[in-house]
Amino acid sequence: MIRVLIVDDEAPAREKLERWVAEQPDMEVAGSAEDGLAAAQRIESLRPDVAFLDIQMAGLSGLEVAAQLEASSAPLIVFVTAFDEHAVKAFELNAVDYLLKPYDKERLLRTLKRVRERVGGGGPRTAAVATARAQTASGERLLVPDGERLQLIDSSSVEWLEADDNYVHVHTRARSYLLRRTLQDLLTQLGERYFVRIHKSAAVNLSAILSLTPLFKGDYEVELRNGRSVRLSRRYRDALFARMGR
Amino acid sequence: MITTALQDALRNPAISWWEPILWEGSSALAASGWLFLGMWARERYMQYLDRPLLWFGYHLRWLLAIIPTFIAAVYAARHGVYELVGRTYEHPPWLWVFVYESLKILLFAVLWLGILFGFDSYAQWRLQRGRLVELQKALSEAQLAHLKSQLRPHFFFNALNTISALMHVDVERADRLVTGLGDLLHISLKSGDQEMTPLREELRSLELYARIMQERFRNRVTIRWDVDPGILETPVPTLLLQPLLENAFKHGVERSTVPVTIDVTARRDGDLLDITVSNTGSRLAEDHAEGVGIRNCRERLSIIYGRAGSLQLEGEPDGVAARVRIPLTRAT
Numbered sequence: 001m002i003r004v005l006i007v008d009d010e011a012p013a014r015e016k017l018e019r020w021v022a023e024q025p026d027m028e029v030a031g032s033a034e035d036g037l038a039a040a041q042r043i044e045s046l047r048p049d050v051a052f053l054d055i056q057m058a059g060l061s062g063l064e065v066a067a068q069l070e071a072s073s074a075p076l077i078v079f080v081t082a083f084d085e086h087a088v089k090a091f092e093l094n095a096v097d098y099l100l101k102p103y104d105k106e107r108l109l110r111t112l113k114r115v116r117e118r119v120g121g122g123g124p125r126t127a128a129v130a131t132a133r134a135q136t137a138s139g140e141r142l143l144v145p146d147g148e149r150l151q152l153i154d155s156s157s158v159e160w161l162e163a164d165d166n167y168v169h170v171h172t173r174a175r176s177y178l179l180r181r182t183l184q185d186l187l188t189q190l191g192e193r194y195f196v197r198i199h200k201s202a203a204v205n206l207s208a209i210l211s212l213t214p215l216f217k218g219d220y221e222v223e224l225r226n227g228r229s230v231r232l233s234r235r236y237r238d239a240l241f242a243r244m245g246r
Numbered sequence: 247m248i249t250t251a252l253q254d255a256l257r258n259p260a261i262s263w264w265e266p267i268l269w270e271g272s273s274a275l276a277a278s279g280w281l282f283l284g285m286w287a288r289e290r291y292m293q294y295l296d297r298p299l300l301w302f303g304y305h306l307r308w309l310l311a312i313i314p315t316f317i318a319a320v321y322a323a324r325h326g327v328y329e330l331v332g333r334t335y336e337h338p339p340w341l342w343v344f345v346y347e348s349l350k351i352l353l354f355a356v357l358w359l360g361i362l363f364g365f366d367s368y369a370q371w372r373l374q375r376g377r378l379v380e381l382q383k384a385l386s387e388a389q390l391a392h393l394k395s396q397l398r399p400h401f402f403f404n405a406l407n408t409i410s411a412l413m414h415v416d417v418e419r420a421d422r423l424v425t426g427l428g429d430l431l432h433i434s435l436k437s438g439d440q441e442m443t444p445l446r447e448e449l450r451s452l453e454l455y456a457r458i459m460q461e462r463f464r465n466r467v468t469i470r471w472d473v474d475p476g477i478l479e480t481p482v483p484t485l486l487l488q489p490l491l492e493n494a495f496k497h498g499v500e501r502s503t504v505p506v507t508i509d510v511t512a513r514r515d516g517d518l519l520d521i522t523v524s525n526t527g528s529r530l531a532e533d534h535a536e537g538v539g540i541r542n543c544r545e546r547l548s549i550i551y552g553r554a555g556s557l558q559l560e561g562e563p564d565g566v567a568a569r570v571r572i573p574l575t576r577a578t
Contacts, residue, residue: 009500010404010462016411035503056400058501082403101407 002119003030005048007039007065008080009057013101017052017080020108027112036060040068040143040150044180048075049119052099055081060143060152063087066132067189068143070181076119077128078111087135094131097124139191144170144177153177155194159208159226161186163201173226196243198222198232206243272323276316277351281358284308288362295370298363305359309352317347384545401458401492402427408462423461430454437484441550445512445519446478452491452510459495467499472511480519480574483546489539490523490568498525498565519574524567530559540568547572 004021006029008014018029030048033039036059043051043065053062066077079091082101091098097118099111118124132138141152153172162169163183170177179186187195187203197203204222213221218234232240251266284305294301321335321343328335337343405427412420433451437443449471456469491510498506506527513520536544540559547555547570555572 010408011464012408012411012462013404016407016414019414037503056500058503082407083399101403102410103407104410 002027002050002116003046003048004028005030005039005042005046005051005075006032007034007036007042007052007057007062008032008054009034010054013054013080017108020105021112024112026116036062036065037150039065043069043075044145044150050078050115051075052078052080055079055084055087061136063132063136064138064141066129067136067138069129071126071129071185071188072122072182074125074129076115076125077132078115079128090131090135094127095124096128096131133189138189139193142170142190144179146177155190156205156207158194158205159224160202160204160228160230161195171228192243196236196240198230198236198240200233200235202230204230209244268324268327272320276319277354280312280316284358285362288366292366292370295363295367301363302356302359306352306355309355312355313344313348313351316351317344320347381549384549398492404462405458408458412461419461423458426454426457430458434485440484442481443484444478445473445480445482448482448484448487449473449478449510449512451485452487455488455491456508459499463495463499465505466502467495467506467508469508469510472509472513474513477512477514477519477574482519482521482572483550486543486546486570487521487523489543490570493537493539493568494523494525494566497528499527502527514574515571517574518571521570521572522567524562524565526565528566530561530566534559543570 002024004027006014006017006021008017011034014032014034018032021027022029027050030046031042033042034057036057039051039053039057039062040060042048053065055062062079062081066074066079069075076097078097078099079087080099080101081087088098088100090096097111097114099108103111140155142155142158143150144153145151153170157172159171159173161183162171164178166180166182168179168181168183168186170179183197183201183203187197194205194207195203196206204224208224208226209222210225211223212232213223215221215231218237220232220234220237222230222232224230251270252263254266256263287308288305291301291304294304321337324335324337338346405423409420409423409427412423430451433447433454453471460467460469491508494508498508504527506525508523508525511520511522536559540557544557547557551572556570558569560567560569
């Protein structure tokens with residue numbers, strides 16, 4: 001069974017999609033959400049195979065939700081929109097699935113056929129997340145778990161990122177959050193504005209660096225403003241120096 | 247004039263050199279006084295510039311007062327001066343003096359007024375042309391913005407999607423929505439050639455819009471109407487209020503995950519019509535930039551009502567209010 005999540009802030013639109021998806025013998029509606037934050041939460045908790053994301057929603061848009069997902073483990077995304085010339089152009093360009101409102105059953109069935117063909121592959125989900133990131137300021141805000149809920153924090157408030165297997169500790173001055181993301185994909189999302197990688201398992205906010213002390217073999221010790229020290233491995237040394245203008 | 251008279255007098259041994267200066271000088275002095283008064287008074291007659299006969303008439307009727315006072319002043323001065331040097335000022339009989347001086351003044355006045363008329367008409371023509379160009383620019387911009395806001399593709403595609411969803415559960419309700427959407431489209435298209443519409447009609451198009459939006463955002467919005475029935479026939483600019491309600495939905499309902507209340511009130515406030523569209527669920531940012539809808543609205547108000555009409559966005563404790571005030575009776 002292909003498990004489908006349906007996200008739209010308008011009840012009639014949700015109901016229409018739910019009805020037609022439920023009619024498919026090989027698909028089931030795993031759940032639905034009516035705003036962006038709830039959508040991110042359901043994706044996290046239900047792990048659907050496919051998510052229909054309405055673009056225009058309160059709080060977090062469908063594009064912003066997709067931008068915050070781990071690219072490799074994201075569900076296959078179908079964006080749904082009434083009118084969004086810019087985004088639609090990007091979807092076309094990157095072969096990302098989308099559905100234009102209003103649509104009839106025939107058009108939805110065409111989309112579902114494509115979904116069946118693509119749902120196992122990794123390429124389409126990565127393309128959808130990457131396109132969503134390019135369409136939004138995905139580096140400025142970070143979606144983090146806060147107990148049972150999710151919340152958005154400003155990327156600039158993050159001092160450093162610490163990888164821990166398939167998780168990343170996100171350290172802000174006030175507290176730390178544990179994300180089920182890879183450091184690599186998180187850095188791809190955040191871009192280069194604030195963060196620079198200094199180790200296989202660490203990245204720091206440039207503005208949080210206080211001093212650098214050379215160690216042996218070309219490694220350095222990076223002292224952060226909060227008093228913590230993080231190892232800079234020589235593999236990333238030149239990149240860091242270049243970013244710091246040295 | 248003085249020099250001509252002086253040259254003439256110098257050849258005539260019977261006349262002293264100062265006499266022509268006195269004759270012509272006294273006339274010139276009095277005439278200049280009237281000239282300045284005339285220039286000062288012409289402001290009052292500016293409005294008649296496009297009707298020259300009236301304009302000249304209004305100016306010339308002052309001659310009835312000017313001629314006697316002019317003659318009295320000039321001849322009193324001449325008599326006075328001759329008296330001082332111990333001579334007598336001799337002039338033709340008073341009736342002849344009166345007719346002669348009147349004709350002179352009239353000729354002079356018509357010449358002077360002709361020049362003034364030319365100057366003022368030209369200045370007014372330039373001013374009006376400037377204003378016309380400005381007005382045309384504002385109008386075409388407003389029309390363009392209006393057209394753009396009319397298209398509102400987002401609204402129409404979403405409404406169509408809602409109807410297409412509703413059709414499967416409640417055909418009659420879907421039918422009502424299609425009809426409502428049709429009515430709204432009719433009103434939008436008609437608004438191009440009908441600048442003003444009774445408040446009753448304007449509120450009806452608001453209701454049509456609200457009904458479609460309420461169907462889309464079921465359970466998320468409550469709309470309350472509070473309209474003074476005594477002002478329903480007041481003419482208001484067509485589709486003036488629509489952008490305000492659209493904003494309430496866009497910023498209040500669509501961006502909020504909690505239920506929102508929208509209040510539409512229309513009441514009389516002295517000789518003003520006071521219409522307010524307020525919504526909960528959104529805040530007015532300190533540095534908020536006004537959208538096309540609000541700007542367009544404000545421009546239309548200023549074109550139609552000048553300073554008598556106003557549109558204000560006000561932050562309220564739990565939301566935002568857009569308040570339109572226009573005169574109950576349209577001036578001009």
